[in-house]
Amino acid sequence: MINRIRTTLGVEIALHMLFEAPTIAGLAQRLLKLDGTQDDSFNVLLPIKPEGNQPPLFCVHPVAGLSWSYISLAQHLDADQPVYGLQACGLSGVAPLAETIDAMASDYIKHIRRIQPNEPYYLLGWSFGGNVVHSIATQLEQQGERVSLLALLDSHPGPFQLDNKLELDQETIYIKLLNRYSDGTPVQA
Numbered sequence: 001m002i003n004r005i006r007t008t009l010g011v012e013i014a015l016h017m018l019f020e021a022p023t024i025a026g027l028a029q030r031l032l033k034l035d036g037t038q039d040d041s042f043n044v045l046l047p048i049k050p051e052g053n054q055p056p057l058f059c060v061h062p063v064a065g066l067s068w069s070y071i072s073l074a075q076h077l078d079a080d081q082p083v084y085g086l087q088a089c090g091l092s093g094v095a096p097l098a099e100t101i102d103a104m105a106s107d108y109i110k111h112i113r114r115i116q117p118n119e120p121y122y123l124l125g126w127s128f129g130g131n132v133v134h135s136i137a138t139q140l141e142q143q144g145e146r147v148s149l150l151a152l153l154d155s156h157p158g159p160f161q162l163d164n165k166l167e168l169d170q171e172t173i174y175i176k177l178l179n180r181y182s183d184g185t186p187v188q189a
Contacts, residue, residue, distance in 0.1 A: 005031075042066075045111045046085035049074040055148070056082040057122045058112050060129035060136070065091055069126070084115060086132075105135035112136070120148035130155020 005013055013031070021027040046067045048059070057077070059070040067085025074083040086108045090097040098104035112121070121140055125133030130152035137147040179186060 042087065042091040044087055044089050044108070045115070046087055048085050049077075049081070049083040052078075052080040052082040054078070054081050055120055055122055056084050056116055057124055057149075058084050058086060058108075058115075058133075058136075060086045060108065060123070060125040060132045061088060062127035062129050070124075084112075086111060101131055101135050102139070105132055105139055108132065108136055109139060119146040121145060122149040123147060124149070124151040124153070125155060126153040127155055 001018060002013055017030055018027070021030045048067070048071055059067055059073070061067045062069070065088030067087045070083060070085050074081075077083065088097060089095050089104070089107055098107060119140075121137075123133040123137055125131070133150060133152065134155075137150045140147055175188070
């Protein structure tokens with residue numbers, strides 16, 4: 001669909017626009033509003049469902065770094081509930097990846113505050129993202145802000161997370177996960 005729009009209309013759209021406007025009429029309205037700026041699905045802040053009057057729900061990515069998985073969740077929430085995904089910095093290759101969970105959380109707080117400068121904050125993290133939202137909540141509370149929701153889905157301290165350092169080597173992460181959850185046969189690189 002994206003390629004067909006690009007070829008037929010000469011317009012670049014991001015993947016998330018198809019989910020935000022799942023009908024032809026909705027997509028046509030979005031295309032009419034494009035102002036020529038690049039709409040990047042790999043930006044740190046992913047506006048999954050930006051409309052609504054309730055405080056936004058900020059969702060942090062799992063280990064792969066992308067928040068697209070929250071698009072289906074947003075479709076089941078109240079129509080008045082804005083949802084934003086926070087994605088790993090550096091996915092587009094422009095900026096480096098964060099070196100610690102706390103550094104990642106600090107960066108995400110800056111993006112969150114561009115959308116919502118003040119409390120209450122609603123945070124959700126899935127898997128690895130649960131560790132990040134815990135750090136976000138801790139930092140916000142240290143800054144005197146109130147976190148009204150801290151939701152962790154399938155999250156726990158990782159077996160390979162030491163001294164709050166992120167192991168940025170994807171192969172190492174996968175090997176450690178395989179060793180932890182496999183039948184006991186060691187996996188090596």
